[in-house]
Amino acid sequence: MGWALIRGWAILVYIFMFLPVAVVVLLSFNASQFGSFPMTGFSFRWFVELANNDAILRAFRTSLILGLLTALISTTLGVLASLALVRYTVPGTNAISTLLIAPILVPEVVLAVALLLFLNFLGINKSFTLLLFGHVIFTLPFVILVVQARLVSIRRDVEEAAMSLGASPMETFFQITLPLMLPAVLAGGLFAFTISFDDITGTLFWKPGGVETVPTQIFAMLRNSISPEINALGTVMIVMTVGLPLLGAAIARRISTTSGT
Amino acid sequence: MSVEAREARQPWILLSPALTAILLLLVVPLIFILVYSFWLRTATGADIAGFHLDNWQEALTDRFYRDILLNTLKISAITTIVCALMGYPAAYFIARARGNKAILLLLLMLPFWISYIIRTMSWINILGVSGALNTFLLWTGVIGEPVQMLYNQTTVILGLVHFLLPFMVLNVFVSLDGIDTNLEDAANSLGATRWESFLQVTLPLSLPGLAAGGLLCFVLAAGTYITPLVLGGPTDAMFANLVFEAIITQLNWPLGSALSLMLLAVLGVLVMIYNRYLGMAQLMKGLG
Numbered sequence: 001m002g003w004a005l006i007r008g009w010a011i012l013v014y015i016f017m018f019l020p021v022a023v024v025v026l027l028s029f030n031a032s033q034f035g036s037f038p039m040t041g042f043s044f045r046w047f048v049e050l051a052n053n054d055a056i057l058r059a060f061r062t063s064l065i066l067g068l069l070t071a072l073i074s075t076t077l078g079v080l081a082s083l084a085l086v087r088y089t090v091p092g093t094n095a096i097s098t099l100l101i102a103p104i105l106v107p108e109v110v111l112a113v114a115l116l117l118f119l120n121f122l123g124i125n126k127s128f129t130l131l132l133f134g135h136v137i138f139t140l141p142f143v144i145l146v147v148q149a150r151l152v153s154i155r156r157d158v159e160e161a162a163m164s165l166g167a168s169p170m171e172t173f174f175q176i177t178l179p180l181m182l183p184a185v186l187a188g189g190l191f192a193f194t195i196s197f198d199d200i201t202g203t204l205f206w207k208p209g210g211v212e213t214v215p216t217q218i219f220a221m222l223r224n225s226i227s228p229e230i231n232a233l234g235t236v237m238i239v240m241t242v243g244l245p246l247l248g249a250a251i252a253r254r255i256s257t258t259s260g261t
Numbered sequence: 262m263s264v265e266a267r268e269a270r271q272p273w274i275l276l277s278p279a280l281t282a283i284l285l286l287l288v289v290p291l292i293f294i295l296v297y298s299f300w301l302r303t304a305t306g307a308d309i310a311g312f313h314l315d316n317w318q319e320a321l322t323d324r325f326y327r328d329i330l331l332n333t334l335k336i337s338a339i340t341t342i343v344c345a346l347m348g349y350p351a352a353y354f355i356a357r358a359r360g361n362k363a364i365l366l367l368l369l370m371l372p373f374w375i376s377y378i379i380r381t382m383s384w385i386n387i388l389g390v391s392g393a394l395n396t397f398l399l400w401t402g403v404i405g406e407p408v409q410m411l412y413n414q415t416t417v418i419l420g421l422v423h424f425l426l427p428f429m430v431l432n433v434f435v436s437l438d439g440i441d442t443n444l445e446d447a448a449n450s451l452g453a454t455r456w457e458s459f460l461q462v463t464l465p466l467s468l469p470g471l472a473a474g475g476l477l478c479f480v481l482a483a484g485t486y487i488t489p490l491v492l493g494g495p496t497d498a499m500f501a502n503l504v505f506e507a508i509i510t511q512l513n514w515p516l517g518s519a520l521s522l523m524l525l526a527v528l529g530v531l532v533m534i535y536n537r538y539l540g541m542a543q544l545m546k547g548l549g
Contacts, residue, residue, distance in 0.1 A: 002455060010354035013347050017372045017426065020383035023393055027386055077279040084275035098541060100279060103287055105532055106525060107484030109501040111287065113521040117297055117514055118290035137286040140279060198376050200487055205509065215378045222382055222491060231386070234379040241374045 021238060028231035046232035056233060059217035063197050066128070066213060070135040070196040075189040077136070078143030079181070085144075086151040101141040111138060112205035126208040134206045135199065139192040146191050150184035183253075190248040194241055291525075298518035308515065316519040326503065326520070330527070333500040336414065337482040340421040344478045345471060347422070348429035352470075355430070356437035366434060373427035381420050381491045388416060412494040420492040421482045428481070429474035436470020437463070473544045476535050480528050500524050 031041035050056055081100060084090060103111060115134050116126070124130055158180070162172045178185075200215040207216060214237065221230050298316055301309040320326055355365045372380065387393045388410040395407045410416070440463060448458035486501035493499075504524065507517035535544075 006350050006354050009347075009350045013351040013426070013430075014369065016347070017369060017423070020380060020387055020423065021372060021375055023386045024379060024383045077282055080275040081279035084272035088272035088275075090272045090276070096276065096280070099283055099288075101541075102283060105480075106287065106291070107480065107501070107528055109484050109486060109504050110291075110521045110525045113504060113508055113517055114290035114294045115286055116508070117518065118293040121293065121297075133286055137282060140282065144279070194374060198378075200378050201485070204487075204505070215376060218376075218378050218382065219487070219491075222385075230382065234376070234383070237376045237379050241376055242371055245374055 024231050024234040025238065027228065028235040030228060030231075032228070046228040047236075049229055050232045050236070053229065055212065056214075056217060056229075059212040059214045062128075062211060063213040063215075066131060066135060067193040067197040069132055070139055071189040071193040073132070073136045074139040074143050074192040075147075075185060078140055078147055078188055078192075079185055082144050082147040082151050082184075086148055087156075100144050103138045104141045108138060108201045109205075112202040115202075116205050126206060128208070128211070130206045131203065131211075131213075134202045135196040138199075138202060139195045142195060143188040143192050147181075147184045147188040150187065151181065154180045154184075186248055186251065190245055194245060198241065294518035294521060297515055298522055300515045302513045302515050306512065316516045319516065320519045320523055326523075329498055329503055330500050330523070333483055334527070336418060336421070336499060337479045340418050340425060340482045341475050341478040343418065343422050344426050344429040345475060348426050348474065349433055349471065352430045352433035352437055356434055357442075362438075366431075369430055370427055372423075373431075377424060378487065378491075380423055381488055384416065384420055384423070384492060385411060411492060412497075414493070414497055417489050417493040417497050417499075420488045421485065424485075424488065425478040425481055428477045432474030432477065433467060433470045436467040436473075440466045469539055472535065472539055476531065476544065479531065483528055484524065 026039070028046055029042050029044070030039050031043035031045065032039065085093065085097065085100075090096060112134065115137070116130065119130055119133065120126075154177070159172050159176050162176045163169070167175065197213075198215060199213075200219060203213055203216055204219070207213065212220065214233070218230055218233060221227065297308075299312045299314070301311070301313045301315060303309060351369065355362055355369065358365055385392065389395070390407045390409055390411075392410075394410065395404075398404045399407065444462050444466070445458050448462045449455065453461065483499075484501050486499060486505050489497045489499045489502055500520070501524065504517055504520045507513050507520055511517075
C-alpha cells in the first residue's frame with residue numbers, strides 16, 4: 001500500500017519533468033502559424049525556417065565555438081588539477097579543493113558581475129574573450145568534480161609497472177595514464193561543453209551587443225511572442241543536449257571496454 | 262634539485278593553471294567589486310574612487326531592496342520545500358526500486374541536461390492563453406474564455422521547481438542509496454512498523470542528502486533572474502533582477518557591486534552554516 005503510493009507519486013514527478021519538454025517537441029511539428037495549440041497538422045516547416053534563419057545560425061556558430069573552446073581550456077586545467085589532487089598528497093588539500101569548487105558556491109550572477117567589472121577595469125570590455133573567461137571559470141569546478149571522481153578508480157600500479165619496465169615519466173603519461181584517463185577527460189569535456197552551451201545567466205552580462213548565443217537568442221525571441229520557430233529550436237537543443245551526453249557515455253564505455261579497465 | 266624536492270613541486274605545477282585562473286577570474290574580481298562598491302557613480306557616468314558609504318546605505322536601508330530581498334528568500338524557501346516534498350519520495354522510489362536503478366535515475370536526470378531557457382519557456386506552451394491547459398479546459402467546457410495563468414509568483418516557483426528538482430533527487434538518492442537496507446530490516450524485526458523504521462532509521466540517515474539538495478535548490482533559486490523575467494509578472498522581480506538592472510540597464514556599477522555582495526553575503530552565511538554542520542564533502546558527492 002505504502003509502496004504503491006510512493007510509486008504513484010514518483011510517476012507523477014516523472015510526468016511533471018517530461019510533460020513541458022514533450023509539449024515543446026510536439027508543437028515544433030505543428031503546421032499551424034502560431035506556436036500554440038491546437039495542432040493543425042504535422043509539418044517540418046519550422047525546422048526549414050530555422051535552417052534559413054541567419055540570426056539563429058550565427059548564434060549556433062557562436063555557441064559551438066564558445067562551447068568547444070571552453071571545453072578545451074576547462075578540461076585541460078581541470079585534468080591537471082585533478083591529477084595533482086588524486087595522485088599527490090598536497091598540504092592543505094581541503095582548502096585547495098574548496099577554492100577549486102568556489103565558482104559553484106558563488107551565485108553565478110555575482111560571479112558574472114565581479115568578472116565583468118574587474119576585466120573592464122583592466123581594459124577588457126564585453127567581448128568574446130570575456131565570455132570565454134567566464135565560461136571557463138564556472139565550468140572548471142564541474143570538470144574537476146567529474147574527472148576527480150573517475151581518476152580515483154585508475155590503479156597506480158599499471159603506471160609503476162610501465163616505469164619499472166623502463167618507460168620515462170612522459171612515455172608513461174602518454175601511453176598508459178592518458179589512455180586510461182580518456183573516459184574521464186571526455187566526460188569532463190562534454191560536461192563543460194554542455195554547461196557552456198546552455199548558459200544564459202552569465203552570458204547576458206558578458207556578451208557584447210549584437211553577439212548572441214543560442215540561449216540568449218531564444219531569450220531575445222521570447223520578448224516578442226512564442227513562435228513555432230522557438231519550439232523547433234528547442235527540439236534541436238533537446239536532441240543535442242540529451243543526445244550528446246548519451247553518445248559520450250556510449251563512447252566512453254566503448255573505450256573503457258576495449259582498453260580493458 | 263633532489264628527487265624529493267622535484268616530487269614535492271610536481272602537484273603545484275599541475276595545480277597552478279587552475280588555481281591561477283580561479284584567483285584571477287574569481288577571487289581578485291570579488292575583492293575588486295568589494296572596493297568598487299565604495300566608489301560613487303556620478304550623473305555624468307564617471308566613477309569617483311574613494312570610500313563612500315552611499316551605495317551600501319542605499320542597498321541596506323531602501324525599503325524597495327529589502328522587500329525584494331525578503332521576497333526572493335521567500336520564493337527560494339518555497340521552491341526548496343516543494344522540491345523536497347516532490348523529490349524525496351521520487352528519490353526513495355528510485356533507490357528502493359527492484360528494476361534498473363541506473364536507468365530510472367538517468368531518466369529523471371535527462372531534463373537536467375535539457376537547456377534551462379527551453380525548459381523555462383516550455384511552461385508558456387502549457388499555461389499560456391493558447392497553451393495546452395487552456396485548450397484542454399476550453400474543449401471540455403470547464404471554462405468559456407481562456408484564462409491567463411502565467412506571469413505570477415506561482416509560475417515563477419513552478420519554473421524554479423522544474424529547474425531545480427533534479428538537484429534534489431540526485432542528492433537524496435545518493436544519500437538513500439548509501440544506507441544499508443539491513444538496518445531497516447533489523448528495525449522491522451525488532452517490532453517497528455515500516456513507517457516507524459522509515460521515520461527513525463532511514464529518514465535521519467538520509468538527512469545529509471536532503472540538506473545538500475536543499476542548499477543547492479535554495480542558493481540556485483535565490484540567484485536566478487531569468488525565470489522571473491520569462492515566467493513572472495512586473496512585480497515578481499527577484500534580487501538578481503535588481504543586480505542585472507543596476508549593472509546592465511542603469512550602468513550604476515558601484516551600486517550593482519554592493520547589491521551583488523549583499524546577495525553573496527546572505528547566501529554565503531547559509532553555505533557557511535551548512536559547511537559548519539555537514540561539511541562540503543556531502544555536497545561534492547551529489548554533484549560528482
